[in-house]
Amino acid sequence: MQQVLERRDVFDAIADPNRRKLIRLLADKDEAPLHELTAQFTMGRTAVSKHLVILKEAGLVTDRKLGRETKYRLNPAPLKEVQDWVAFYEKFWKERLLLLGKLLEDDEL
Structure with a gap:
């Protein structure tokens, strides 16, 4: 076996x-x-x-x-899996930080 x-x-x-x-x-x-x-x-x-x-x-x-x-x-090569996982969250945080920046700019006006 x-x-x-x-x-x-x-x-x-x-x-x-x-x-x-x-x-x-x-x-x-x-x-x-x-x-x-x-x-x-x-x-x-x-x-x-x-x-x-x-x-x-x-x-x-x-x-x-x-x-x-x-x-x-x-x-x-197996680190590609980690890179792909981190890349998803990098996009997530970039979008969130852009939204936060816009909110802060609007708040200052």
């Missing part, structure tokens, strides 16, 4: 500030080994690895073995 692994929700994956920091660190590099990423945190290697697993389950990170070392790379 073959197991089908369900993909982790991208919003869940980026909810933690440590994982957002990992995304940022990986965005600045082509790829990075675990020890290099761990050096940027006060937590240990195991904790950083667990955060990377969550990012990997959401499709945000890929990894490859190079000898005894694992190198991680950002896959930004």
